Amino acid sequence: MSFRLNIPVFLLVSSIFYPAISQAEYGDVLINNYSDEAGMRPVVFPHWFHRIRFRCKVCHADLGFKFEAGGNEINMLKIIDGEYCGACHNGEVAWSVENCDVCHSGKPGTPTQVHHSTTSKLFTLSSKKSKGDK
């Protein structure tokens, strides 16, 4: 991807500027403000995966994501409008919204949370493949 940064330099810089709030960086954020109610699986946001590709500022300042799991009122209208995840998941910076299952990959009924260990416990088995079964 053309968006890959100079990772060693980025890691060094970010560890100098963000020593105190590193906890969430390695975890996945499971977002379930609306998904369950709407009959979709909750969203799993792999924080580390994104954080090694982009600076904190891109999301938490420029795109306005608050530093709080579930603290943003995200819905599909906003995403399709280019807000939040949709600033990148638009078919240009990253694959676009029709890949429902790649984002909506959490286990149904899981509450909003930061999950500190591996991705695999939150993901269902089909999470990496869109089967068009929304």
Ligand code: HEC
């Ligand atoms: C890039 C990631 C991403 C993709 C792809 C995606 N969503 Fe979402 N979606 C989200 C996020 C984040 C939320 C907010 C989750 C929450 O708070 O429960 C959400 C919320 C929703 C909601 C509940 C809120 C609302 O807008 O009604 C529905 C329904 C939904 N998505 C359907 C879909 C469908 C259908 C697709 C595929 C056509 C899709 N989503 C693709 C990230 C995504």
Ligand code: HEC
């Ligand atoms: C690609 C976008 C993106 C980047 C880059 C990013 N974050 Fe996040 N961050 C998010 C999203 C999305 C959430 C969850 C927000 C939600 O659930 O509504 C989040 C949540 C958080 C949280 C709150 C977790 C909790 O415990 O509630 C912290 C702290 C955080 N990020 C810190 C950082 C730091 C520090 C960096 C840079 C080293 C960074 N983030 C880079 C998108 C990003």
Ligand code: HEC
């Ligand atoms: C600043 C840009 C940016 C934002 C904002 C962003 N993403 Fe991504 N995301 C990417 C890129 C780039 C990729 C890698 C695409 C590829 O591999 O082709 C990606 C990949 C992913 C993946 C797949 C991870 C994997 O293991 O392959 C998921 C899931 C995902 N994003 C969910 C989300 C959700 C949910 C949001 C909003 C809460 C979001 N993204 C916001 C840029 C972004």
